[in-house]
Amino acid sequence: MGTALIYDEEMTNYKLLWVDPACKIEVPERLTVSYEALVESGLADRCMSIPVREATDADILLVHSEDYLDAVKTTPYKTLEELKEFTLQFGDVYFHPNIYHCAKLAAGAALQLVDSVLTGKMRNGMALVRPPGHHSMCSAASGFCVFNNVAIAAKYAKQKYGVKRVLIVDWDIHHGQGVQYCFEDDPSVLYFSWHRYEHQKYWPHLRESDFDIVGKEKGAGFNINVPWNKVGMQNSDYLSVFFHILLPVAYEFSPDLVLVCAGFDSGIGDPEGKMCATPDIFAHLTHLLMNLAGGKVCAVLEGGYNLTSLAQSVCQTVQTLLGDPVPRPSNLDGPCKSALESLHCVRSAHRRYWSSIRHAADLPSCEISTKHIKLAEDKLDKEEEEKSAEEEVWPQPPKRVPSAIRTAVVLPEGVACPDRCKCLMSAEDPDPLIANKFRENFLKDADDSDALTTLSSLIALAERMEKNEICSGLALVRDISMAIMCVIQHTAAALSNRVLVVCVGDGKVPSHGTDDGKTLVVQFSSKKSEEQKCKYYIPVCLKKGCQDASGFMQAVLGLLLPLGYEYDPSLVLLVKMPDSGLCDTVWKQLIGLLQGLAQGHTLVLMQDVERACVGPTASSLLGDAAPSLGQLHAPLPEDVEAVESLRHRLKADWKLLQTTAPETR
C-alpha cells in the first residue's frame, strides 16, 4: 500500500479581494509552491494521486450548524460589498465568491484521504488544501477557516467506519479552538495541540487554549493544550513534547486512526509563528506517529505562510510518509526554560488522566500559574506588526537518498531469506588479514570457519550500511557478545562514528567504547547490573524485564528515544538477547521507532535460535508499520520508579530527559 496525495488546483481559485493586514498572508501560492515542490522533488510521482470531491451537506453538518451552512451557501452570489459585510461577523477570515466551493473541496479532500486509508487502499497520505480548517467552529468561520476539515474527517471516520478512537495531532502554531470545542466532551477523540500563546497575548487570545483546559465531563483528559509562552522554539522543544507528553499518552490511548492538522507555520521563517524549528523536524514528527494506529496516518494541511519553509516542510512530511529514512536529528541542545515550564504544566495537568505520566511532578501551586496578562489585543497586534520581520535564513534540509537496498540479512544455512530482503553471505573467502584479526580478537576456536564466515559477512554488511548502499540489516549469530564486539570495534574505527547499542534482555554486553562516548549502551533487562554506570552505559532494570509492554514502552519513549536523539548515532545496533521475553509487537514498535535515528541504519543482531523472529524483524526493518499494541494498562510502580530515578540521575548529562525547568533559586 502506498501514500495518497490529494490536491486540486481549483482550491487556489480564491483570494483576498480587499485590504486586510491580518489576512493578506493566506494566498493561493501557498498551495502551488507546496505542490510544485512535491512535483519538482519527484515525491508527487511516488504518491498515489487521489481526486478531491465536494463534501456533501451531510458531511459538513457532522460539525457545523444548518444556519451556518445556509449562510455560507449564500456567499457565491454576493457582491464585493456584501462579502465584506458578511465577513465582518467573523474574525481574521475573509470570504470570496469561490471560497464556499473551495471549502467543500478542502473538507472533501480530507474525507477522500480518510476513505483511502480506512478502506486499506492506501497506507497513509497527505491532503494539500485551502482554506484550512482547525479554527472554524460549529457556527462560525475563523482564522482563514470556513469548514473544519479535520474535525469533519474525525466524525466521518467514526460514523462511516466505526472507528473507536481517533488521535488528532495539531502541530500548527495556532490553537485549533474549533477542533477543541468540537470534541471537548468526547473521550473517543484525543485532541493534542501546541500553539504560540505568550500567556494569552497571542491570537486568538483564548483562556481556553491554556494547559489547564483538559476537556469536559467524559472528555476530561482527552484535550491536551501545550502553550508556547515564548517565540523561537526549536527542534529540541518540539521533540521533548513528543517524547514526554504526546507519545506516552498516544500509546496508552492506542488510536485506530491518526489525523494530523498539519500546519507548517510552526516552522522557521513563518511570520505568524516566529519559531525556529527547521523543516526536517516534520520528518521526525511524522515518523514518530507512523507506528500508531498500524500506520494509518492522514495529514491535512492547515497553516504555513513562509512559502520557502512551507514547501520544504511539506516535502519532509510526504517523504517520511513514503517511508524514506529521516535525516539525522542534528545538534539537539535540549529544551529551553519556557518549554520546560510548559512541559511541566501540561504533564501535571494531565497526570491524573494518564497512567503513562502519572509520576509527573505536581505543580508547585505558587509557580507558573496561568498568568493571564489580558492586554488590549489591538495594541498587541499593532506591536506585532510594527517589529520589522528580519528575514530568517536556514540551511536546505539534507538530501534524503534512499539506499539501493533497504534491508539485507546474514543468515545461517537453512534459514530462508525473507522476501524483499537481500541475503548477504560472503561466498569468497574473507580477506586473510581480516580473518587473522578475527581469529586473534574474537574467535574462541580459531578453526571455527562458520563463525569466521558470519563475522566477515556481518562486517561486510556494516560497511555497506556505512556507505548507504544498504539501509538496515539483520544477522543471526551464534555468539552474540562476540558479534557485538566485532561490530563496535569495526565501527569505532571510523572517527565520526557513534554507535547506539540497544540491548533487550539479560546478558553481558561489552562496554567497549562507552568510556569515551564512541558507544552508548542502553540495556533493558530484569537484572540489576553491577556494571559501573557512566554517562554512556545505561542499564534499565525493569521488574518484568521486557515482558511488560507498558513499562517497556514507557522506558522506550521517555528514556531511550530522548537519549538516542540527543546522542545522534551513525549506527544503531539493536540486539535481541536470548529469551528476552519481548513479544513481537513490542519488538516491531521498537524497531519502527529506532529507525528515526542514524538515517534508518539499524543493524539487528539475534541469536541464531530466533529463526521465527526473522520475518517479523525484516518486515519492520523494511518500514512496514508495527501493529498497534492496544490500550496499555498502567506500568508497574517499580518500572515507573526505575525509569524516573534513571531520568533524574541522567538529565544533568542528557538534556532531552528533562521534563521540568531547573530549580530557579
Ligand SMILES: NCCCNCCCCCC(=O)CS
Ligand atoms: N500577527 C499577529 C496577529 C495574528 N493574526 C492571526 C490571523 C489568523 C491566523 C490563523 C491561521 O494562521 C490559521 S493556521
Ligand SMILES: [Zn+2]
Ligand atoms: Zn496556523
